[in-house]
Amino acid sequence: MSSDCLGGVEARYCEAGADGSVTCTLCPHRCRLTEGRRGLCRSREVRDGRLVSLAYGRVCALHVDPVEKKPLLHFHPGEMCLSLAAAGCNLSCRNCQNWSISQVRPEEVESSFIVPGMLPELARRTSCRIVAYTYTEPLTWMEYTVDCARTCREAGLLNILVSAGYVNEGPLDDLLPYLDAANIDLKSFSEDIYRKVSRASLAPVLRTLEKMRDAGVWLEITNLLIPGINDEPGMLREMCRWLVDNGFAGAPLHFSRFFPQYRMREVPPTPIGTLRMAEEIARECGIRYVHLGNV
Ligand code: SF4
Numbered sequence: 037m038s039s040d041c042l043g044g045v046e047a048r049y050c051e052a053g054a055d056g057s058v059t060c061t062l063c064p065h066r067c068r069l070t071e072g073r074r075g076l077c078r079s080r081e082v083r084d085g086r087l088v089s090l091a092y093g094r095v096c097a098l099h100v101d102p103v104e105k106k107p108l109l110h111f112h113p114g115e116m117c118l119s120l121a122a123a124g125c126n127l128s129c130r131n132c133q134n135w136s137i138s139q140v141r142p143e144e145v146e147s148s149f150i151v152p153g154m155l156p157e158l159a160r161r162t163s164c165r166i167v168a169y170t171y172t173e174p175l176t177w178m179e180y181t182v183d184c185a186r187t188c189r190e191a192g193l194l195n196i197l198v199s200a201g202y203v204n205e206g207p208l209d210d211l212l213p214y215l216d217a218a219n220i221d222l223k224s225f226s227e228d229i230y231r232k233v234s235r236a237s238l239a240p241v242l243r244t245l246e247k248m249r250d251a252g253v254w255l256e257i258t259n260l261l262i263p264g265i266n267d268e269p270g271m272l273r274e275m276c277r278w279l280v281d282n283g284f285a286g287a288p289l290h291f292s293r294f295f296p297q298y299r300m301r302e303v304p305p306t307p308i309g310t311l312r313m314a315e316e317i318a319r320e321c322g323i324r325y326v327h328l329g330n331v
Pocket residue numbers: 060061062063064065066067074075076077078079080126176
């Protein structure tokens with residue numbers, strides 16, 4: 037690792053253009069950046085012709101949480117996780133819960149520099165056997181996530197990812213060998229809703245789920261139900277059928293209750309009846325474990 041880590045480390049996922057630009061190949065946005073410009077995730081910038089990950093090691097949130105809070109209800113219940121985040125997210129969800137650390141630049145939030153090699157000792161001191169990459173979007177600080185997960189695996193710890201799963205295949209392949217479990221936020225089953233609410237798309241998220249399934253990562257899936265946005269019964273049925281047809285019937289599905297926040301303050305909280313309706317649809321489709329969250 038560079039001694040200049042606070043100024044960022046060179047990104048691993050990029051392509052140089054003939055015109056002097058650099059394209060970030062980490063996520064499907066594929067931001068094409070000229071000198072001094074930053075990607076949509078606010079944490080990757082071109083400096084001196086090189087793409088730099090500015091979030092590497094700049095930990096802006098560090099807590100000890102129960103594994104159930106991720107939420108993962110079927111993976112080492114009762115264990116505590118050393119949970120960490122750096123700033124940045126490649127989605128722009130209007131309902132973001134953690135916007136104060138995810139929708140900002142790394143230098144705009146207070147952070148401590150933590151090299152990957154420090155994590156096993158931190159985990160030991162806090163009696164955690166699990167390390168969770170969470171709160172923001174760990175896939176936007178992929179270089180750090182991969183280095184931490186490798187170091188923690190070598191130290192005998194377990195790694196959990198909490199993510200929206202919006203990433204390209206190559207970078208994901210670098211992380212999968214070190215991942216033990218993940219909770220992936222499946223925001224809807226509509227390209228249109230993904231685009232309008234999160235400035236992202238559905239297909240790459242489904243591919244991430246399939247790759248995690250194939251890699252043997254323990255998967256739980258969260259679907260936040262937003263009234264009038266993604267709670268249409270036909271779409272929920274389509275989503276559940278896709279999950280069952282593609283080998284996810286045994287992956288616990290968490291329907292989570294929405295509360296007004298960030299840029300979606302005009303939308304009311306999810307009625308409990310909507311959550312019950314979604315639960316019923318999921319069970320009818322053959323999802324074996326259905327949980328309701330935020331209730
Ligand atoms: S990770 Fe960031 S910089 Fe890279 S393509 Fe995605 S949004 Fe753009």
